[in-house]
Amino acid sequence: MDYYETIRRRRMVRSFRDDPLDEAVVERITTAGLQGPSAGFSQGFSFLVLESAADRERFWATNEHNAQPERVRRGPLVVVPFACKDVYLDRYAEPDKGQTDRDESFWPVPYWYIDTGMAALNVLHAAVVEGLGALFFGLPTEDWPALRDAFDVPDAYDPIGAIVVGHPTDERVESSADTRRRKDVDALVHGGTWGAPFR
Template sequence: MDYYEVIRRRRMVRNFRDDPLEAEAVERIVTAGLQGPSAGFSQGFSFIALESPEDRERFWATNEHNPQPERVRRAPLVVVPFACKDVYLDRYAEPDKGRTDRDESFWPVPYWYIDTGMAALNVLHAAVAEGLGALFFGIPTEDWSALRDAFDVPEAYDPIGAIVVVIPRTTGSRVPPIPDDGRKSRNSFTAAAGTKRSAEEVARRTSRYRVRGTFDGVVPDERSMGSNVVSRRTDTASALKRFVEASLLCGFIASAPATGRYPT
């Protein structure tokens, strides 16, 4: 499937079948997550993939403060992405970065969460490329401790959310594009992205779119997902247009502020 078609079809799927997924597809989806970018190639994110009914039930038992409906709990695969701040602080205290301290004030934004979010988006896109669907939802901090205890996750690792991967009841071939609503701008910023919408407008927009199990710890070059170890000519104007539209469909348009330091 063409990459831009994957982006266009990606939606959070809440209507799906309960059928199990092919093991090879699960491996490809979680491996795709590991290919996400990271500041300084820190690779400070990890995943656990929960497939067995027992492991998934252990996960849902920790889901107290943001409980999901029964239809979501029946999903055959739960993927939990974790971010580790310490990996980034250690990496940027190495000699090639020109620093010797782990001062967190160096970071203008928490890149450990940003990078893990981008890795999670890879999982969402990979699910679509496999002809599947996915749903991302948050895990409140109140549930982090129980989740870590259930799967032996070190305290340094924060779950940024969870993803269920499923077989959707519809293919998504007729999914309409998300309108830009003035959020796509060039040369100067438009404030439409921050405009508050009425409940009626939100309802109108959204109505168009209704149509394995332990954490082994990680070092930057090794990840674990249950028992499976995952090692870690078009012209310029047309390409730019497609990139901006793809960024919009992903939910953001990245633009650097006028000031501020960014790790490299």
């Protein structure tokens, strides 16, 4: 599939069948995320990949403050992307980066979250290429301790959200995309100076 067509087709899917996914498909989708960029090639993101019904049920049990409906929970694959700030602070304290310590004030924005978000977007795009649907949703901080406990995740790793992947159903589920229109290029892209038209 053409890359621009992949971007155009990506949508958040909110209703899945429970058909299992081929192992090779799961591997391609999850490893696509690892191709994301990272500051200093720190690679401070990790994925928790949940395929078995037992693992997914354990995950959903930790999802108390942003519980998803059954039509979402049916999805046969859950990928939880985690960001680790410590990996970035350690990397930029190395000699080739010119820092002398792990001072967090060096970072104008938290690149550990940005890079993990880009890795997650690769997973969403890979699902489209495989002819599947995917949904990214947030995990409230109140649920992080239960998630870490359930899967032995070190405290240094923050889940930026979760991605459900599977075959979409024909069920129509209204979302914000149905009630709000995508903004025009002129509203979001500025050419040369802020507020000037791009083209």
